[in-house]
Amino acid sequence: MDSGRVIAHIINWLKDYCIEAGQSGFVVGVSGGIDSAVTSALCARTGLPLVCVEMPIHQSPAQISRALEHIASLQRAHAHVRMERVQLTPVFDALMQALPAMADAETHQLAQANARARLRMTTLYYFAGMNQCLVAGTGNKVEDFGVGFYTKYGDGGVDLSPIADLTKTEVYELGSALGVIDSIMQAKPTDGLWGDDRSDEDQLGASYPELEWAMAFRDSGASASGLSDRQQVVLAIFDRRRAANSHKMEPIPVCVIPAALRN
Secondary structure (H helix, E strand, O other): OOHHHHHHHHHHHHHHHHHHOOOOEEEEEOOOOHHHHHHHHHHHOOOOOEEEEEOOOOOOHHHHHHHHHHHHHHHHHOOOEEEEEOOOHHHHHHHHHHOOOOOOHHHHHHHHHHHHHHHHHHHHHHHHHHHOEEEEOOOOHHHHHHHOOOOOOOOOOOOEOOOOOOOHHHHHHHHHHHOOOHHHHHOOOOOOOOOOOOOHHHHHOOOHHHHHHHHHHHHHOOOOOOOOHHHHHHHHHHHHHHHHOHHHHOOOOOOOOOHHHHO
16 A cells, blocks of 8 residues: 555545535544544644544543543644543443443443443534534444444444545554554554453454455455365454444435325
């Protein structure tokens, strides 16, 4: 991949889309991970106003530290970047107290994780409305179109997706070319929705390079015969995740009323 030309292409695409939409700039939720770091760095390079929002909800200190360090590095390089910090932990806790607990602990934890993502989406759109900005998504190709590893109307609720045609490996390539700080480049990928140190790989059961292989393998239409045991396992994980999350990757179904019923 020609990182320099890809970076220039995305920057031009972002700027053109924003101007055509009649908006002034971008809002990005910065988590301390590689995807939000690359997305915010690309938005900053458009020269348009950028609001970086840091929104901890029972977040680990390391994630917060990485996010703040990254935002500070953007502000040193770009005068039009500003930061907003919103402590969402008390908001989340109040919401959980107002809602009934679920009998199944695993289901309850997943519902809480999704609630965190949706609180953050609401916060980002608040700042977007305040500043006439677009919410730039941080999802990559494997997450958005491979296994659907995101929260519907949470981190999936965005106005445009600048890195959604890039694999995780490619996102890291751009991160290196953009000069993303080492602490983010070296950190294990995590969605930060669980209040512990579980990584994306812990949740998915496979690494991003493995899932990228599985996505490319399925797209190729090749036969699964002759694959190694691990490849068979990864392919099964990919197929299972893709099937379970297909509803996130397809348009919202609309019940069409037959013309005869309107008469």
